[in-house]
Amino acid sequence: MHIRLFLTTLLLVALTWPVFGASEVEPAPNGIRVPEGYQDWRLLSSSYREDNKTLRVILANDEAMEAALAGQTNPWPDGAILGKLVWREARHPQWQAAIIPGELSHIEFMIKDQEKFADTVGWGFARWVGDELKPYGEDQDFAKECVACHMPVKDQDYVFTKLSTLPR
Amino acid sequence: MHIRLFLTTLLLVALTWPVFGASEVEPAPNGIRVPEGYQDWRLLSSSYREDNKTLRVILANDEAMEAALAGQTNPWPDGAILGKLVWREARHPQWQAAIIPGELSHIEFMIKDQEKFADTVGWGFARWVGDELKPYGEDQDFAKECVACHMPVKDQDYVFTKLSTLPR
Numbered sequence: 001m002h003i004r005l006f007l008t009t010l011l012l013v014a015l016t017w018p019v020f021g022a023s024e025v026e027p028a029p030n031g032i033r034v035p036e037g038y039q040d041w042r043l044l045s046s047s048y049r050e051d052n053k054t055l056r057v058i059l060a061n062d063e064a065m066e067a068a069l070a071g072q073t074n075p076w077p078d079g080a081i082l083g084k085l086v087w088r089e090a091r092h093p094q095w096q097a098a099i100i101p102g103e104l105s106h107i108e109f110m111i112k113d114q115e116k117f118a119d120t121v122g123w124g125f126a127r128w129v130g131d132e133l134k135p136y137g138e139d140q141d142f143a144k145e146c147v148a149c150h151m152p153v154k155d156q157d158y159v160f161t162k163l164s165t166l167p168r
Numbered sequence: 169m170h171i172r173l174f175l176t177t178l179l180l181v182a183l184t185w186p187v188f189g190a191s192e193v194e195p196a197p198n199g200i201r202v203p204e205g206y207q208d209w210r211l212l213s214s215s216y217r218e219d220n221k222t223l224r225v226i227l228a229n230d231e232a233m234e235a236a237l238a239g240q241t242n243p244w245p246d247g248a249i250l251g252k253l254v255w256r257e258a259r260h261p262q263w264q265a266a267i268i269p270g271e272l273s274h275i276e277f278m279i280k281d282q283e284k285f286a287d288t289v290g291w292g293f294a295r296w297v298g299d300e301l302k303p304y305g306e307d308q309d310f311a312k313e314c315v316a317c318h319m320p321v322k323d324q325d326y327v328f329t330k331l332s333t334l335p336r
Binding site: 025039042046047048050055056057059094095097098099104107153164166167168 | 213214217224227260320
Protein backbone atom coordinates (compact mmCIF):
# COMPACT_ATOMS: atom_id res chain seq x y z
CA MET A 1 0.00 0.00 0.00
CA HIS A 2 2.82 2.41 0.86
CA ILE A 3 4.55 1.79 -2.44
CA ARG A 4 1.33 2.57 -4.32
CA LEU A 5 0.94 5.85 -2.43
CA PHE A 6 4.55 6.69 -3.20
CA LEU A 7 4.11 5.92 -6.90
CA THR A 8 0.88 7.93 -7.08
CA THR A 9 2.61 10.90 -5.47
CA LEU A 10 5.51 10.56 -7.87
CA LEU A 11 3.11 10.49 -10.81
CA LEU A 12 1.27 13.58 -9.58
CA VAL A 13 4.51 15.47 -9.11
CA ALA A 14 5.65 14.44 -12.59
CA LEU A 15 2.36 15.53 -14.15
CA THR A 16 2.27 18.92 -12.47
CA TRP A 17 6.02 19.63 -12.71
CA PRO A 18 5.83 21.93 -15.76
CA VAL A 19 3.17 24.03 -14.01
CA PHE A 20 5.42 24.46 -10.98
CA GLY A 21 8.27 25.26 -13.35
CA ALA A 22 6.42 28.10 -15.07
CA SER A 23 5.30 29.71 -11.82
CA GLU A 24 8.87 29.68 -10.50
CA VAL A 25 9.69 32.63 -12.77
CA GLU A 26 9.52 35.81 -10.67
CA PRO A 27 6.67 38.16 -11.53
CA ALA A 28 7.35 41.61 -13.01
CA PRO A 29 7.47 44.50 -10.49
CA ASN A 30 3.82 45.30 -11.34
CA GLY A 31 2.76 41.77 -10.38
CA ILE A 32 2.32 40.42 -13.93
CA ARG A 33 3.37 36.78 -14.41
CA VAL A 34 4.65 35.12 -17.59
CA PRO A 35 1.47 34.06 -19.44
CA GLU A 36 1.16 30.27 -19.41
CA GLY A 37 1.77 28.57 -22.76
CA TYR A 38 2.64 31.73 -24.71
CA GLN A 39 5.18 29.69 -26.73
CA ASP A 40 2.26 28.02 -28.52
CA TRP A 41 0.29 31.17 -29.35
CA ARG A 42 -0.45 32.09 -32.95
CA LEU A 43 1.67 34.23 -35.22
CA LEU A 44 0.82 37.91 -35.54
CA SER A 45 3.98 39.23 -37.18
CA SER A 46 7.75 39.46 -37.13
CA SER A 47 10.40 42.16 -37.36
CA TYR A 48 14.11 42.80 -37.58
CA ARG A 49 15.45 45.86 -35.82
CA GLU A 50 18.59 47.29 -37.39
CA ASP A 51 19.12 49.71 -34.49
CA ASN A 52 19.66 47.05 -31.85
CA LYS A 53 20.32 44.02 -34.08
CA THR A 54 17.46 41.90 -32.85
CA LEU A 55 15.03 39.56 -34.57
CA ARG A 56 11.49 39.53 -33.22
CA VAL A 57 8.38 37.42 -33.48
CA ILE A 58 5.07 38.69 -32.17
CA LEU A 59 2.53 36.10 -31.04
CA ALA A 60 -1.07 36.64 -29.97
CA ASN A 61 -3.31 34.81 -27.52
CA ASP A 62 -6.71 33.71 -28.81
CA GLU A 63 -8.49 36.92 -27.77
CA ALA A 64 -5.87 39.05 -29.53
CA MET A 65 -5.75 36.84 -32.62
CA GLU A 66 -9.52 36.90 -33.07
CA ALA A 67 -9.52 40.67 -32.70
CA ALA A 68 -6.71 41.00 -35.25
CA LEU A 69 -8.44 38.71 -37.76
CA ALA A 70 -11.65 40.70 -37.35
CA GLY A 71 -9.79 44.01 -37.68
CA GLN A 72 -11.02 45.06 -34.21
CA THR A 73 -7.76 46.40 -32.83
CA ASN A 74 -8.42 50.07 -32.17
CA PRO A 75 -8.85 49.60 -29.31
CA TRP A 76 -7.86 45.99 -28.71
CA PRO A 77 -10.41 44.17 -26.52
CA ASP A 78 -9.80 43.45 -22.83
CA GLY A 79 -8.17 40.05 -22.48
CA ALA A 80 -5.99 40.44 -25.57
CA ILE A 81 -2.33 39.65 -24.91
CA LEU A 82 0.53 40.27 -27.31
CA GLY A 83 3.83 38.50 -26.73
CA LYS A 84 7.06 39.71 -28.28
CA LEU A 85 9.97 37.28 -28.41
CA VAL A 86 13.29 38.98 -29.02
CA TRP A 87 16.58 37.34 -30.01
CA ARG A 88 20.01 38.83 -30.62
CA GLU A 89 20.94 38.35 -34.25
CA ALA A 90 23.15 35.48 -35.39
CA ARG A 91 24.31 34.40 -38.86
CA HIS A 92 23.16 31.17 -40.39
CA PRO A 93 26.33 29.05 -40.61
CA GLN A 94 25.29 27.58 -43.98
CA TRP A 95 23.70 30.75 -45.42
CA GLN A 96 25.72 33.79 -44.42
CA ALA A 97 23.22 36.33 -45.78
CA ALA A 98 20.54 35.04 -43.42
CA ILE A 99 20.11 36.60 -40.00
CA ILE A 100 18.61 34.11 -37.56
CA PRO A 101 17.71 34.07 -33.85
CA GLY A 102 20.79 33.78 -31.64
CA GLU A 103 20.65 34.09 -27.85
CA LEU A 104 17.33 35.07 -26.33
CA SER A 105 17.42 38.78 -25.48
CA HIS A 106 14.06 39.02 -23.72
CA ILE A 107 10.38 38.25 -23.90
CA GLU A 108 7.79 40.93 -23.28
CA PHE A 109 4.03 41.16 -23.10
CA MET A 110 1.22 43.68 -23.39
CA ILE A 111 -1.95 42.65 -21.58
CA LYS A 112 -5.05 44.67 -22.37
CA ASP A 113 -7.30 45.54 -19.44
CA GLN A 114 -8.68 49.06 -19.66
CA GLU A 115 -9.64 49.20 -15.98
CA LYS A 116 -6.89 47.20 -14.27
CA PHE A 117 -4.12 48.96 -16.17
CA ALA A 118 -5.73 52.41 -16.41
CA ASP A 119 -2.51 53.98 -15.09
CA THR A 120 -0.50 52.66 -18.04
CA VAL A 121 -2.75 53.55 -20.98
CA GLY A 122 -4.93 50.44 -20.53
CA TRP A 123 -2.11 47.95 -21.07
CA GLY A 124 -0.17 45.89 -18.56
CA PHE A 125 3.47 45.82 -19.66
CA ALA A 126 5.99 43.21 -18.55
CA ARG A 127 9.40 42.01 -19.68
CA TRP A 128 11.70 39.17 -18.68
CA VAL A 129 15.35 39.22 -19.69
CA GLY A 130 17.59 36.42 -20.94
CA ASP A 131 17.26 32.66 -20.66
CA GLU A 132 16.91 33.00 -16.89
CA LEU A 133 13.88 35.28 -17.43
CA LYS A 134 14.90 37.94 -14.95
CA PRO A 135 12.05 40.44 -14.47
CA TYR A 136 12.87 43.84 -15.97
CA GLY A 137 12.63 46.97 -13.82
CA GLU A 138 13.32 47.92 -10.20
CA ASP A 139 9.80 48.93 -9.25
CA GLN A 140 6.36 49.63 -10.75
CA ASP A 141 7.69 52.73 -12.49
CA PHE A 142 9.47 50.63 -15.11
CA ALA A 143 6.25 50.58 -17.13
CA LYS A 144 6.50 54.36 -17.69
CA GLU A 145 9.47 53.55 -19.88
CA CYS A 146 7.36 51.15 -21.93
CA VAL A 147 4.57 53.67 -22.35
CA ALA A 148 7.02 56.42 -23.40
CA CYS A 149 8.43 54.17 -26.11
CA HIS A 150 4.96 53.29 -27.38
CA MET A 151 3.80 56.92 -27.69
CA PRO A 152 4.54 57.10 -31.46
CA VAL A 153 1.73 54.56 -31.95
CA LYS A 154 -0.74 56.19 -29.56
CA ASP A 155 -3.26 56.39 -32.41
CA GLN A 156 -3.27 52.63 -32.90
CA ASP A 157 -3.90 51.82 -29.23
CA TYR A 158 -0.16 51.95 -28.44
CA VAL A 159 0.62 48.83 -30.48
CA PHE A 160 3.36 48.81 -33.13
CA THR A 161 2.45 45.43 -34.62
CA LYS A 162 -0.12 44.78 -37.32
CA LEU A 163 -1.22 41.35 -38.47
CA SER A 164 1.07 40.27 -41.29
CA THR A 165 -0.79 39.46 -44.50
CA LEU A 166 -1.51 35.80 -45.17
CA PRO A 167 -4.25 34.48 -47.42
CA ARG A 168 -6.99 32.86 -45.28
CA MET B 169 -40.60 21.70 -45.88
CA HIS B 170 -38.91 23.29 -48.90
CA ILE B 171 -37.78 26.25 -46.86
CA ARG B 172 -36.26 23.90 -44.29
CA LEU B 173 -34.33 22.06 -47.01
CA PHE B 174 -33.16 25.38 -48.40
CA LEU B 175 -32.01 26.58 -44.98
CA THR B 176 -30.24 23.28 -44.27
CA THR B 177 -28.42 23.52 -47.59
CA LEU B 178 -27.48 27.11 -46.85
CA LEU B 179 -26.15 26.09 -43.44
CA LEU B 180 -24.12 23.25 -44.92
CA VAL B 181 -22.64 25.53 -47.55
CA ALA B 182 -21.79 28.12 -44.90
CA LEU B 183 -20.15 25.50 -42.68
CA THR B 184 -18.05 23.97 -45.44
CA TRP B 185 -17.23 27.22 -47.23
CA PRO B 186 -13.70 27.65 -45.81
CA VAL B 187 -12.86 24.09 -46.88
CA PHE B 188 -13.95 24.79 -50.44
CA GLY B 189 -12.03 28.05 -50.25
CA ALA B 190 -8.75 26.40 -49.29
CA SER B 191 -9.03 23.70 -51.93
CA GLU B 192 -9.56 26.30 -54.62
CA VAL B 193 -5.84 27.03 -54.56
CA GLU B 194 -4.18 25.07 -57.36
CA PRO B 195 -1.90 22.26 -56.23
CA ALA B 196 1.86 22.41 -56.87
CA PRO B 197 3.10 20.58 -60.03
CA ASN B 198 3.98 17.57 -57.83
CA GLY B 199 0.40 17.36 -56.56
CA ILE B 200 1.00 18.84 -53.12
CA ARG B 201 -1.80 21.05 -51.78
CA VAL B 202 -1.55 23.97 -49.36
CA PRO B 203 -1.71 22.33 -45.91
CA GLU B 204 -5.00 23.19 -44.19
CA GLY B 205 -4.74 25.62 -41.27
CA TYR B 206 -0.97 26.22 -41.54
CA GLN B 207 -1.56 29.84 -40.48
CA ASP B 208 -2.25 28.59 -36.96
CA TRP B 209 0.77 26.29 -36.61
CA ARG B 210 3.34 26.85 -33.89
CA LEU B 211 6.46 28.95 -34.14
CA LEU B 212 9.73 27.24 -34.98
CA SER B 213 11.89 30.22 -35.90
CA SER B 214 12.30 33.37 -37.96
CA SER B 215 14.90 34.90 -40.24
CA TYR B 216 15.76 38.01 -42.22
CA ARG B 217 17.58 37.50 -45.50
CA GLU B 218 19.79 40.40 -46.50
CA ASP B 219 20.43 38.93 -49.96
CA ASN B 220 16.84 39.11 -51.13
CA LYS B 221 15.41 41.51 -48.53
CA THR B 222 12.77 39.19 -47.13
CA LEU B 223 11.50 38.54 -43.64
CA ARG B 224 10.57 34.94 -42.85
CA VAL B 225 8.71 33.03 -40.20
CA ILE B 226 8.95 29.26 -40.03
CA LEU B 227 5.98 27.41 -38.52
CA ALA B 228 5.69 23.71 -37.70
CA ASN B 229 2.73 21.33 -37.66
CA ASP B 230 2.24 19.27 -34.49
CA GLU B 231 4.38 16.35 -35.69
CA ALA B 232 7.24 18.66 -36.59
CA MET B 233 6.94 20.70 -33.40
CA GLU B 234 6.99 17.66 -31.17
CA ALA B 235 10.05 16.34 -33.01
CA ALA B 236 11.79 19.70 -32.65
CA LEU B 237 10.99 19.96 -28.93
CA ALA B 238 12.30 16.42 -28.41
CA GLY B 239 15.41 17.16 -30.50
CA GLN B 240 14.48 14.34 -32.90
CA THR B 241 15.13 16.16 -36.17
CA ASN B 242 17.91 14.22 -37.84
CA PRO B 243 16.03 12.80 -39.59
CA TRP B 244 12.68 14.51 -39.05
CA PRO B 245 9.84 11.99 -38.66
CA ASP B 246 7.40 11.20 -41.45
CA GLY B 247 4.39 13.49 -41.15
CA ALA B 248 6.42 16.50 -40.09
CA ILE B 249 5.63 19.62 -42.12
CA LEU B 250 7.55 22.88 -42.02
CA GLY B 251 5.93 26.01 -43.41
CA LYS B 252 7.96 29.04 -44.40
CA LEU B 253 6.11 32.33 -44.78
CA VAL B 254 8.08 34.93 -46.71
CA TRP B 255 7.37 38.64 -46.96
CA ARG B 256 9.15 41.40 -48.86
CA GLU B 257 10.67 43.84 -46.39
CA ALA B 258 8.91 47.09 -45.47
CA ARG B 259 9.81 49.84 -43.01
CA HIS B 260 7.75 50.47 -39.92
CA PRO B 261 6.23 53.93 -40.51
CA GLN B 262 6.63 54.86 -36.82
CA TRP B 263 9.99 53.14 -36.22
CA GLN B 264 12.23 53.51 -39.25
CA ALA B 265 14.94 51.16 -38.00
CA ALA B 266 12.46 48.28 -37.89
CA ILE B 267 12.04 46.03 -40.91
CA ILE B 268 8.57 44.50 -40.95
CA PRO B 269 6.59 42.21 -43.29
CA GLY B 270 5.41 44.01 -46.40
CA GLU B 271 3.73 42.25 -49.33
CA LEU B 272 3.61 38.48 -49.19
CA SER B 273 6.36 37.07 -51.41
CA HIS B 274 5.46 33.39 -51.12
CA ILE B 275 4.66 30.53 -48.78
CA GLU B 276 6.51 27.23 -49.04
CA PHE B 277 6.39 23.87 -47.36
CA MET B 278 8.54 20.80 -46.74
CA ILE B 279 6.53 17.66 -46.07
CA LYS B 280 8.48 14.70 -44.70
CA ASP B 281 7.62 11.30 -46.14
CA GLN B 282 10.65 9.12 -46.72
CA GLU B 283 8.84 6.76 -49.07
CA LYS B 284 6.43 9.02 -50.94
CA PHE B 285 9.07 11.65 -51.64
CA ALA B 286 12.06 9.32 -52.06
CA ASP B 287 12.93 11.05 -55.36
CA THR B 288 13.41 14.40 -53.63
CA VAL B 289 15.54 13.40 -50.61
CA GLY B 290 12.51 12.30 -48.55
CA TRP B 291 10.82 15.69 -48.56
CA GLY B 292 7.88 16.95 -50.59
CA PHE B 293 8.60 20.54 -51.59
CA ALA B 294 5.96 23.05 -52.64
CA ARG B 295 5.70 26.80 -53.02
CA TRP B 296 2.90 29.23 -53.78
CA VAL B 297 3.68 32.77 -54.91
CA GLY B 298 2.03 36.06 -53.96
CA ASP B 299 -1.35 36.80 -52.44
CA GLU B 300 -2.99 34.84 -55.25
CA LEU B 301 -0.96 31.75 -54.22
CA LYS B 302 0.14 30.82 -57.73
CA PRO B 303 1.88 27.42 -57.67
CA TYR B 304 5.61 27.69 -58.34
CA GLY B 305 7.19 25.64 -61.14
CA GLU B 306 6.20 24.47 -64.62
CA ASP B 307 6.37 20.73 -63.97
CA GLN B 308 7.53 18.19 -61.37
CA ASP B 309 11.17 19.11 -62.01
CA PHE B 310 10.79 22.36 -60.08
CA ALA B 311 11.57 20.43 -56.90
CA LYS B 312 15.12 19.74 -58.14
CA GLU B 313 15.73 23.44 -57.66
CA CYS B 314 14.55 23.20 -54.05
CA VAL B 315 16.78 20.21 -53.35
CA ALA B 316 19.81 21.91 -54.93
CA CYS B 317 19.36 24.94 -52.68
CA HIS B 318 19.03 22.74 -49.60
CA MET B 319 22.23 20.77 -50.25
CA PRO B 320 24.36 22.91 -47.88
CA VAL B 321 22.26 21.48 -45.02
CA LYS B 322 22.28 17.86 -46.23
CA ASP B 323 23.77 16.82 -42.88
CA GLN B 324 20.77 18.14 -40.95
CA ASP B 325 18.18 16.36 -43.07
CA TYR B 326 18.11 19.19 -45.63
CA VAL B 327 16.52 21.66 -43.20
CA PHE B 328 18.02 25.11 -42.59
CA THR B 329 15.84 25.96 -39.62
CA LYS B 330 16.47 25.05 -35.99
CA LEU B 331 14.05 25.63 -33.14
CA SER B 332 14.70 29.10 -31.73
CA THR B 333 15.54 29.08 -28.04
CA LEU B 334 12.69 29.84 -25.66
CA PRO B 335 12.52 28.80 -22.00
CA ARG B 336 9.88 26.08 -21.55
